[in-house]
Amino acid sequence: xxxxxxxxxxxxxxxxxxxxxxxxxxxxxxxxxxxxxxxxxxxxxxxxxxxxxxxxxxxxxxxxxxxxxxxxxxxxxxxxxxxxxxxxxxxxxxxxxxxxxxxxxxxxxxxxxxxxxxxxxxxxxxxxxxxxxxxxxxxxxxxxxxxxxxxxxxxxxxxxxxxxxxxxxxxxxxxxxxxxxxxxxxxxxxxxxxx
Ligand SMILES: [Mg+2]
Numbered sequence: 001x002x003x004x005x006x007x008x009x010x011x012x013x014x015x016x017x018x019x020x021x022x023x024x025x026x027x028x029x030x031x032x033x034x035x036x037x038x039x040x041x042x043x044x045x046x047x048x049x050x051x052x053x054x055x056x057x058x059x060x061x062x063x064x065x066x067x068x069x070x071x072x073x074x075x076x077x078x079x080x081x082x083x084x085x086x087x088x089x090x091x092x093x094x095x096x097x098x099x100x101x102x103x104x105x106x107x108x109x110x111x112x113x114x115x116x117x118x119x120x121x122x123x124x125x126x127x128x129x130x131x132x133x134x135x136x137x138x139x140x141x142x143x144x145x146x147x148x149x150x151x152x153x154x155x156x157x158x159x160x161x162x163x164x165x166x167x168x169x170x171x172x173x174x175x176x177x178x179x180x181x182x183x184x185x186x187x188x189x190x191x192x193x194x195x
Contacts, residue, residue, distance in 0.1 A: 001128035005039050005188060006118060006150065007084070009050035011137035011158015012181055014072060019054050023067050026075075029157050033079035035182040040083055042189060045125060048087040049117045049134070049144075056093035056104035065089060086125065088117040113143035118150065135184045139163050139172035151175040153184045 010016050013036075014026050039046050048069075054060050069087055076082040092099070092108035099105030109116035122129050134145035137158030145152030154160050154174035162168035164177065178184035 001126050001131075002045055003131035003133070004045040004047050004121065004125070004127045004129075005185075006047050006049045006121070006132065006134040006145075007036075007181075008134075008136035008138070008141050009048055009052075009072070011160065012135055012155055013048075013076075016137070016158040019057075019059055020068055021060065023064075023071050026068050026071050028072075028075050028079065029180060031180060031182040033076045033082045035180075035185040036076055036082035036084070037080040038185050038189065040081075044188070045127060046083070046085050047121050047125070047127075048084050048089075049112070049121070050088070051090045051112050053091065053093040053098070053104075055091040056099040056101055058101045062091060065091065086121065088121055090117060112138075113140040113147060115144055115148040118144065118148040133184075133188050135178070135181060137163070139169040142172045142174045145175075153178050153187065155180050155184055157181070 013032050014028055017025060020026050036046060052065050055062050090108060090110035091104045092106050092111055094107040095105050121127060130149045132150045133153060134141060134150045135153045137155050137160040142152035142154055152174045153176045155178045157180045159168050176187045
């Protein structure tokens with residue numbers, strides 16, 4: 001088994017701009033491509049884990065989500081030769097939470113802060129969750145990390161600073177509070193933080 005670095009999408013890799021209806025509106029946060037490349041160079045498995053409720057809310061289809069991820073991967077590659085080893089997406093949202101499209105309107109163990117995406121990734125790619133890290137900008141990212149036995153790192157990009165000031169979601173106790181993904185990667189790669 002190997003450790004992984006799980007990465008949230010919006011507010012961690014790309015700028016948080018709400019639901020992205022136009023593919024060209026997905027843009028990287030500065031320094032992110034280089035940070036992912038450093039993980040690649042250390043042979044740390046990089047796995048995107050993202051809640052994307054747009055399809056369940058009938059805002060757009062899965063083809064649009066795939067197009068957004070194609071652009072995300074292209075930007076990472078072009079800017080720094082960086083690669084996401086795999087991508088896990090939860091398009092599901094229960095009707096009480098706003099799901100309307102019958103194809104996706106359901107409760108799912110994959111939706112954060114449930115651990116389904118991490119568990120599925122671990123099974124599929126032989127990952128050691130107890131030696132892995134989750135980097136996110138929401139309290140629910142940290143909740144998912146801890147629910148799965150990973151270390152949770154909160155970045156202050158995206159919603160992160162609002163989570164810390166108490167203006168968004170709920171109080172959370174991350175294992176590390178990072179300025180941004182580059183800082184998070186520095187912490188992950190610091191000897192002593194890894195088993
Ligand atoms: Mg996010």
